[in-house]
Amino acid sequence: MVVKYSQLLADLKKKSLKPVYVLAGEEPFYIDAITRYIEENLLTPDEKEFNQTIVYGQDVDVDMLLSECKSYPMLSSFRVVIVKEAKNLKNPDKLLPYVKNPVESTVLVLAHKNKDLDRRLQLTKELEKSEKVALLHSEKERESDVPRWVASYCKDHGIDITQKATEYLSEFLGNDLQKIVNEIGKLRLIVGEGKAIEHEHILDNIGLSKEFNVFELQKAIATRNLKRAVSIAVQMGNSKNTSILAILPTLYNFFTKGLLFKYYMGVEKLSADQTSMKLKLFSIQKNDIVALHQQYSVAQLKNCIREVGIADLYAKGINAPDMDEAELMRNMVLKFLN
Template sequence: MAELKTVTYDGIMRDLKARKYAPIYYLMGDEPYYIDKIADYIAENVLADEEKDFNQTVFFGSDVTAAQIVDAAKRYPMMSERQVVIVKEAQNIRNLDALDAYLRNPLTSTVLVMCHKNGVLDKRKKIVSSIDKVGIIFESRKLRERDLPPFIETYLRGRGASIDPKSQQIIADSIGTDLLRLVSELEKLLIAMPENDRRVTPALVEQQIGVSKDFNSFELRDAIVNRNIFKANQIMKYFDENPKAGSIYGFLPMLFNYFQNLLIAYYCPQKNSPEQVAKWLDLRNPWAAKDYMTGMRNYTGMKVMQIISRIRETDAKSKGLDNPNTPAGELMKELIFFILH
């Protein structure tokens, strides 16, 4: 099949704010945050409040057929330039292919929004190319862990607040890639900030989100990067005494990503240059390369390969493979000891 048009969340929102509307938006994917943001913006802004009673319809996929959606989309607006039809949980619609006939000649006065969460359409289907010809098909993908700090920074900057890199990483590590939960926690921070100081600091994160500014995965990673045995043991003791503060399942991906990138950094042709290492690792800026510069001073390439192997072994044991009774906390202590010695 032909390549679909490339569309982005920012591009869609830019057109919507300019009041450039497509006759259909098929929003699909595993990240509900962007699907909800687009659908909510359309629901709130395309029509004036007084137009919505007669011209805005919301369906749920499990309660409606494709034929009923087509009937609604073919209606003409009443005392309004447009009508909006929003279908939530579109993944539950039976016989979605029945929409295809409507897509050959959609009404320009209808804005049809299909919200398909936790999955995507089979892109080989005819309906996908039909939507792409006349409207917008958008796949909302989960953010990678490395993309969370810039997302946090951008979100807060858009709300008139700033945040330091350490606080970004603490929040990213503690919340993870669930953007709905992440945004909820960021809103808590925004509410708690005084009007005369719109900065997110580790102290504010500790106070509002409950993540210790001194004992967290960011600080553990820092201790390992700098081979600070005392600090690493302090943090591990804290986690041992406060199981809710962190678990092996959160630390292992963080450690694996760091040492995997560190091994790649050894192959950089100019590994003494932070700028070149950042470019080699596809990092956001040279500042982000400093931990890898430090890591190459503190760990040999052979040791890094051994650490990666040990992390994989620990991951398997944490899931019960060849491990009859060692608790996760003990596995983590053994791993940290191996890394640092």
């Protein structure tokens, strides 16, 4: 049966166990978290020695795996068998009879990271309906939902963080949850217990400067401040802490939202506030997107998106001119503002 991450984790903590756990999808954070919890907490250290087996999908065939699952536990009430990289298992359909009638004294975990199950297959249909299976579809968070996710994560872990800081983390790191959690951990140590994480801490500590960062670059581009935009672009290109490949997705999203803003205001005749709500713009984005809408035509925004794509190819070494990152950034920004 299909379960949500929060319910699955709560059941595990209560030792309300299923014989089979299938963790599948494009968001590795939830899959890693559940796998790690099972690996570290279901058995005691002494029990693990004889009753916990961890294998990788590419290294085990289904017959060997089923044999392992059917073994009896020793000095424990159950065994744990974890298959990491389960997407690499060959002939997974051979698991179907076991899924229909699993061994109650074994907890089988299939960690199927970075790829969801094919829902057309009989095996998937059985996993979804069986009461003896906990199936997690681990989906990527939408970027517009990431600030809310960050706030919830921090609350659950006793971390105080401002709304603006959640937006900065989302804007700079996108929806990479593991990267966000890693940065929150670092910021917590830097800020100290009992103090809130502010957006200034993010600017100071995750490769951004207060003057030369992607937010200031977007503001300069949106207001057509050529001198400042070029200055920021060159400074960022020369920074050892900033890669152009980390900046380009943010700029792509920025111009795409500007294009959508124009569509909703021009075609659907929504107000600026209605459009901002529809696009779920963060407070730090709204003014710059409005300025972008006012200063750029549809054709100009499409050109900006095209130039971001060209810069991405160049940064990856595809048909690249003889330019360093600072020159690539400068050249791209000049084309935005032509």
